[in-house]
Amino acid sequence: MNKNEIQVCEFANVSQRAQALDCNIPSDLAILPRNFETATSKSELLHEISTPTVRILWRQANLIETKLESDSESFPQISEHAEDWIGPIIFLSYMALQGNPYLVNLSIGVIANYISDLFRGISSPEQKIKLDIVCQKKDGSYKRVKYKGNVEGLKELPKIVRKVADVE
């Protein structure tokens, strides 16, 4: 039987970290490198291997990302060759969550649809999806929602993210 796991924990101040690392400050929707909280310089930042795929999906859905890196920059990506699908850390500002109620549904929904196609016909209980969402709360603090489970469980994630961020 598949069991989906959701954990909520504190996350660093995204604006301050971006500034400290000499990156663009994401204002709406963005992808954060896996070591965003711990890297000591911009050159250390590493994206998940799935990052460009998520960016294609968002582009196709007309979702605009406020990227950390400039157009001429590209952070290396980490590939771990696991059976799991490891998604990047998605950042959603409070302004974006409050201003566009469909943003969180759409940004996660396109990923869920892609993974459903990718795993079509396969039902391995061992095959998991890992996706983390960092959201800015109404009070300006940041929370990380960590998801590990099957593709069906991703449908619950937008509701949880909105609740964690105190968005009505």
Add this chain to the structure above:
Amino acid sequence: MSNNLVAEITRQFNATIEHCETFCFITRAIELQKDAVRQIEPFLQQAEKAKGECVKDSDEDAANLIFGLQLSIISLKEQLNMWIELKRDNPDKAWDHLINAKTSAQAAMRAHKTRLTLQNYYNRLCVIEEIVFPPQVFASAGFKVIKSNCSICNKGYGICNHLVGMPYMGQMCTRIIEEAELQEASIVKNPDDKRCRITSFSDNGKWRNRMTWRLTQEQESAPERTAQMIVCSNIITDK
């Protein structure tokens, strides 16, 4: 024109499948299994030609459907080769054929929705993996990817709109790694590529094969090495 082509290729596919499936059992005679493998080749050539015609007509659905049929037949061929190699006392090669059979069946299901009929076939391969082969120890290599290109259009992956693992005009999109650094290798329970595994381990100065359990050869001049592994993956996927 594509409709006629698809109908003809589907007819050939059904005839080939019907014939070859008869030999996907360990009890079948090896010479008949080898003959079945040979009979698959003409179909694959015909299908490739027909797919080319569909691409010329810009009929993506037909091209992907034929691609799905090709992958299904390739999977069957790999399964036949698995039984053949088992009879030849080559379980390591047989394992690779089994994994190739599973990978091709998975890809076929992604290539075209009509190929979802392969689910039971795929599950059967999973059962074969469980009961015919002993448990394996898998390895996984972690890479830092600096540059990768899309296999469909050869642009930098992410610049175009092609998604890894999805079919486009009868081809599967993969990421071709142009520049990468090996970060680590680890033992994992569920690797992306099950061909990447520990094949033997040291046992009293010799190597013991994990499949046959035979002591195969004297250990070479690297006493600190305690295992031999095969790292097969050259294409990095998103998983």
